[in-house]
Amino acid sequence: MDQILFYLFSALALGSASYFVFAKNPLYAILSLIVTFFTIAALYILLNAQFLGIIQIIVYAGAIMVLFLYVLMMLNLNKEDESKKHNINKLVGIVAAGILFVGMLGAYKGLKTGVATKDIDVSVGLTKNLGKLLFNEYVLPFELASILILAGIVGAVLIGKKDL
Template sequence: MEQIIFFIVALMAVTSAVYFVFARNPLYAILSLIVTFFSIAAMYILLNAQFLGIVQIIVYAGAIMVLFLYILMMLNLNKADESKKQNLTKFIGVFSAGLLLIGVLGAFRGLKGNTVAGNVDSGIGLTKNLGRLLFNEYVLPFELASILILAGIVGAVLIGKKDL
């Protein structure tokens, strides 16, 4: 049952990603990208990586997509302003997609036998285990990273502050 749900969510992610690429309306493209991000988060949760799923929702579907929608509203795109794509740009896109297809086919050709892991720790992606590891074994690097982020924030405020 869990595999069926995973394949449904994966199909939804691929479908919405393909729609994102081929959508003519930028707003519909961004909305389909949001569906893609939520589908990827659902796949993470189904793979027992709850922390990655929540971070996917908060960072990508939350913050970055709000930024994309804000930029889209600020640009005010009109059909009259859009220029036609040149043939060279289309050729480069088709050529790049062909190279990607060759790479993916080469990667699949190199697979041998059973690619599914046999012994997987069921608690490896849980947030509780990640927090325990982070605050017990890696507490010093964690605190140093927080001080580094705080220094970056203070520096950005000082650079952005106007002289009074």
């Protein structure tokens, strides 16, 4: 059953990601990207990485996509603007996709066949184990990162504040 769900979510993720790339309407493209993020989260959960799945939903499908939709509404794209675009952007995209394909092909050729799955620890992605590791061994870097984020928030508020 897990393998059927894995293939189903993989096909859905590939289909929605392909639609995102080839969609003409930017709103439909962003909605298909949201579907892609949710299916990737489902794949994480199927692979026993529950924490990554939940973070995928909260951070990407929640926060990032809200920002994308906000920027889309602020840009107010019209069909008249589409005629002003040059074909050089499409050429650069095709070249970049070709380079990515060659890199993925090289990585695939470098894989060893017959990888043993007996030594895989299935409890690695559990939130309980991640929390123990984070708050025991890595507590100082975790707290330093939180102070750095707080400093960034204070800096953004000070920069964005209007002088009264």
